[in-house]
Amino acid sequence: MTAIRNVPVLVVGAGPVGVSIANLLGQYGVPTLVIDRSPAVLDFPRAVGLDDEALRTFQAAGLADEMLRDMIQNVPMRMYTARKQCFAEILPSTQEFGWFRRNLFSQPLGEETLRKGLARYPHVALQLGCELVALAQDDQGVDATLRHTDGREERVRCEYLVASDGGRSTVREGLLKLPFEGTTHPHKWVVIECDQDPLDAPYTALHCEPRRPYVCLRLPYGLRRWEFMLFPGEDGEQMLQPEKVHELLRNHVSQPERLNVIRARVYTHNSRVAQSFVNGRVCLAGDAAHITPPWIGQGLNAGMRDAFNLAWKLAWIVKGRMRPELLDSYHEERHAHAQAMIDLADLFGSVLSQRNRFVAWMRDRFFLSIRHLPKVRDYVLQMKFKPMPRFSKGIVLNSGNATQDELVGRMFIQPRVETSSGETRRLDDVIGSRLALLSWRCDPLADAPPELLNQLQRLDCVRLVAVRARSGSEEVARCRSHVKDVEQIQDVENQLHFWFQGRAVDWVLLRPDRFVAAAGSAGSAVDQMAMFCQTVLPSLGTRSVHEAPAALAQGAEALSV
Structure with missing residues (x-):
């Protein structure tokens, strides 16, 4: 009889979202198996944009610097009328979360970096050429049947x-048969990438030309991408x-036949969301949970939000730090925002890919007329149109104070701070892979x-007291806790001064x-911390994983929690 x-945690799919989840679980010390039916990274023209939230996720996984080595940071996006006039430029200057908001990369390169990151963890294994063919779940877990390329199960x-x-x-689709609600758009798009970039255009350009809408952008290492609507x-x-391909490029580059096209593929745009992101002990993430058109570059970024939201919850549940039923909060916190991003992408697409010449002319006149209005320009330039995640339900504690509760469920800023050793670091790096009570x-x-205090220790919650920089010894002494930890x-x-100054709070609990x-x-x-602990912590009898054994990476037959 074959050993079980x-x-x-079993992660099915080793794309960027699945491997990011596995890297985060590796950081959190959770033994994890990742499988994928493909024996290698797919060399297709796929996602190209990563935002500040995605980079913060890579930072939590300890891979931000490695990912940045193959990225172009702080890239503008321009929108052009049918007559090639720029009517809007998006270049956010803010780095409130510690990173630039618009960054470009090549997904195949990024995936290789993420997969290499798994090698840091003896308790995380990646099996390629292996697919899931069946699953059955009960109250205690999931039984999965895997099939390898040699037919072995x-x-x-x-x-x-x-x-x-x-x-x-x-x-x-095949095993759980969950509804995937939404629409498939009628127009297909052809995506073309070449090397030895023939254009001096270091930005992303959306060309709203009724004769054939297209996108043109510069990628790392001399790559250039075009995306053309098909009729x-x-x-x-x-x-x-x-x-x-040469015919499509002829109006945009001289001698297109001399270009070295390295990737070309046809895509269909979809706007779909799974009815539920959680089904018992099975969670959907990334494109398995939602698909969005590429107009605002949020497809992969939405998946990275899934990864960060889900990974820590799985880790805390597996380690006995959180009630298992709170896994449902993943759906509560991610579903509505994923839908909001899809709706925004659909709106952008309907406006920018307009083929009716008169409607396109009216659109261009409107955008050209408002581009000099300061408030409108700032709204566009700083990407304030992008809906930011905000949770009113889920793993959040609302106190009943409207002013304070408005802060809850939002992502916190990430300034650089100086530690007691005199080292200046990003706030997240100081906190590490923990909850934090920051006062x-x-x-x-x-x-x-x-x-x-014992309950907070069970939650793996660190306590940080922030003071003004270069304060006098009296204030430093006054703010120093008598607790050594x-x-x-x-x-x-x-930045912390400005944040706390205008919000009438003395502390925040950061997930x-x-x-x-x-x-x-x-x-x-x-009182609030006691209530949070009472809501989140399971009974003391819950099993937990305290150390991540190396046996999984070495091919052991069993790892039990």
């Missing part, structure tokens, strides 16, 4: 299964023939009962994905 391999028993296996997800009657496969110029739990940090960029779970005054901290 046991592992806390094996059974894996996991506590949780993550389906990040793409828009045609075997898990969602009814144009066969997708025919349009990939060299003569047709401003006070220790709100200085007189907290030992039981509460509380670290004091200096607000060297003055591992850097969203504010609770906020309040110093006097309310003990």
